[in-house]
Amino acid sequence: xxxxxxxxxxxxxxxxxxxxxxxxxxxxxxxxxxxxxxxxxxxxxxxxxxxxxxxxxxxxxxxxxxxxxxxxxxxxxxxxxxxxxxxxxxxxxxxxxxxxxxxxxxxxxxxxxxxxxxxxxxxxxxxxxxxxxxxxxxxxxxxxxxxxxxxxxxxxxxxxxxxxxxxxxxxxxxxxxxxxxxxxxxxxxxxxxxxxxxxxxxxxxxxxxxxxxxxxxxxxxxxxxxxxxxxxxxxxxxxxxxxxxxxxxxxxxxxxxxxxxxxxxxxxxxxxxxxxxxxxxxxxxxxxxxxxxxxxxxxxxxxxxxxxxxxxxxxxxxxxxxxxxxxxxxx
Amino acid sequence: xxxxxxxxxxxxxxxxxxxxxxxxxxxxxxxxxxxxxxxxxxxxxxxxxxxxxxxxxxxxxxxxxxxxxxxxxxxxxxxxxxxxxxxxxxxxxxxxxxxxxxxxxxxxxxxxxxxxxxxxxxxxxxxxxxxxxxxxxxxxxxxxxxxxxxxxxxxxxxxxxxxxxxxxxxxxxxxxxxxxxxxxxxxxxxxxxxxxxxxxxxxxxxxxxxxxxxx
Numbered sequence: 001x002x003x004x005x006x007x008x009x010x011x012x013x014x015x016x017x018x019x020x021x022x023x024x025x026x027x028x029x030x031x032x033x034x035x036x037x038x039x040x041x042x043x044x045x046x047x048x049x050x051x052x053x054x055x056x057x058x059x060x061x062x063x064x065x066x067x068x069x070x071x072x073x074x075x076x077x078x079x080x081x082x083x084x085x086x087x088x089x090x091x092x093x094x095x096x097x098x099x100x101x102x103x104x105x106x107x108x109x110x111x112x113x114x115x116x117x118x119x120x121x122x123x124x125x126x127x128x129x130x131x132x133x134x135x136x137x138x139x140x141x142x143x144x145x146x147x148x149x150x151x152x153x154x155x156x157x158x159x160x161x162x163x164x165x166x167x168x169x170x171x172x173x174x175x176x177x178x179x180x181x182x183x184x185x186x187x188x189x190x191x192x193x194x195x196x197x198x199x200x201x202x203x204x205x206x207x208x209x210x211x212x213x214x215x216x217x218x219x220x221x222x223x224x225x226x227x228x229x230x231x232x233x234x235x236x237x238x239x240x241x242x243x244x245x246x247x248x249x250x251x252x253x254x255x256x257x258x259x260x261x262x263x264x265x266x267x268x269x270x271x272x273x274x275x276x277x278x279x280x281x282x283x284x285x286x287x288x289x290x291x292x293x294x295x296x297x298x299x300x301x302x303x304x305x306x307x308x309x310x311x312x313x314x315x316x317x318x319x320x321x322x323x324x325x326x327x328x329x330x331x
Numbered sequence: 332x333x334x335x336x337x338x339x340x341x342x343x344x345x346x347x348x349x350x351x352x353x354x355x356x357x358x359x360x361x362x363x364x365x366x367x368x369x370x371x372x373x374x375x376x377x378x379x380x381x382x383x384x385x386x387x388x389x390x391x392x393x394x395x396x397x398x399x400x401x402x403x404x405x406x407x408x409x410x411x412x413x414x415x416x417x418x419x420x421x422x423x424x425x426x427x428x429x430x431x432x433x434x435x436x437x438x439x440x441x442x443x444x445x446x447x448x449x450x451x452x453x454x455x456x457x458x459x460x461x462x463x464x465x466x467x468x469x470x471x472x473x474x475x476x477x478x479x480x481x482x483x484x485x486x487x488x489x490x491x492x493x494x495x496x497x498x499x500x501x502x503x504x505x506x507x508x509x510x511x512x513x514x515x516x517x518x519x520x521x522x523x524x525x526x527x528x529x530x531x532x533x534x535x536x537x538x539x540x541x542x543x544x545x546x
Contacts, residue, residue, distance in 0.1 A: 007523035076478035130448035178441035255440035
């Protein structure tokens with residue numbers, strides 16, 4: 001196996017596979033019937049993909065040195081390493097959110113909203129990249145809230161596919177911005193969304209076939225089918241917050257000066273599902289998943305095409321061949 | 332005989348200028364021996380247009396890839412009669428990296444390599460030097476790269492003393508090798524394995540203006 005293939009395996013494929021393995025039990029009985037586990041499990045698995053990719057790329061020291069001094073470690077602290085810590089916290093916080101919501105039967109929605117706001121505020125206050133300012137941190141918080149809202153409500157039915165495309169686009173922009181490490185971490189998260197989405201879709205299909213067979217054999221009402229989209233708010237909070245943090249991080253270190261609009265558009269991609277819903281809702285209510293997914297795909301393609309046009313136009317002028325006399329003779 | 336006399340006359344006519352470093356060709360070809368009476372080191376302000384750092388690194392275990400940092404700034408000090416070692420305080424800005432490819436420049440400025448957003452400059456400050464030959468010194472100093480400071484030794488040569496429109500100019504060339512992993516720049520060494528070498532050869536070309544003596 002070539003060195004580059006080994007690298008991709010280590011920082012993209014293995015982390016995504018880890019996420020799929022972690023997430024699978026939460027799609028199966030008995031865990032999928034346990035509300036807390038079903039809500040937190042997928043979020044935790046997706047964040048695990050980012051964290052495993054981060055640590056395979058940089059080592060655990062990159063996380064640990066953000067909190068304590070490591071003897072013999074003279075590597076510099078770099079602020080962008082906060083993205084790994086963010087994913088780690090979000091994965092752990094998903095369980096906290098799920099437990100709180102599980103205990104609060106009457107105010108479950110309020111707990112979800114509070115958790116989302118808290119995640120956005122914490123990201124804006126604690127995660128600061130070079131050039132951070134009040135407007136940039138407010139933008140981070142707004143992006144996080146917007147993205148969470150997009151994943152949780154607008155694109156809920158196609159959440160994992162939306163995650164696949166959002167993080168895929170962020171990986172693309174990171175790579176274009178000269179940030180290979182962030183690109184592979186986003187790539188791992190994108191692949192994790194894809195793998196987990198496929199696994200849950202297969203389980204849902206199996207459940208559908210089984211339910212249909214049961215109905216045919218026993219008659220009566222059709223048992224409720226398994227929903228491939230993750231339950232609750234833990235996954236949208238984790239995906240939305242991480243996407244916003246990654247976008248702001250990528251833009252902050254963006255040496256090739258990709259405009260902020262591309263990063264923001266990638267994060268807010270799930271809102272295209274809403275546009276598709278509004279445009280054709282009356283006629284194709286039964287095909288909303290396919291419609292939403294098509295809108296996401298189209299949006300991603302438009303964003304990449306827009307980027308290609310921008311890149312083609314943003315060519316530097318040819319270097320001047322005229323050199324001033326003073327330059328030649330050392331003025 | 333007639334030719335020899337003309338040559339001797341020419342050498343004699345240049346001699347007064349040579350002692351003040353005003354005859355570049357003669358200076359380069361045969362540097363004068365150090366004079367016994369020590370002269371105070373001249374402060375030399377580096378000229379960013381003519382000062383640069385060139386680096387070389389192996390790509391994919393195959394060819395050597397070259398890039399450069401343009402526009403080095405800072406100061407040096409050296410007595411023009413070579414009675415003492417030079418000192419250097421040089422700064423390179425990461426944004427000035429130039430490989431001939433905008434995309435590659437962007438990669439090098441990014442967090443995987445120089446991390447320009449967090450560590451915008453690379454600095455070298457000499458701490459000591461020992462003479463190893465005529466106008467040649469092993470200069471030890473602190474190199475700060477990506478927030479990590481380590482001592483390195485550079486082989487520095489005075490390449491010449493010349494005259495520009497605004498006064499005297501002195502040139503130096505320093506060469507050293509470093510392991511980039513020592514400065515936390517590890518991408519491409521182990522992962523992806525062998526994409527880029529660890530050892531980086533640096534050649535620093537400096538030219539500066541000698542400060543005019545105050546009356």
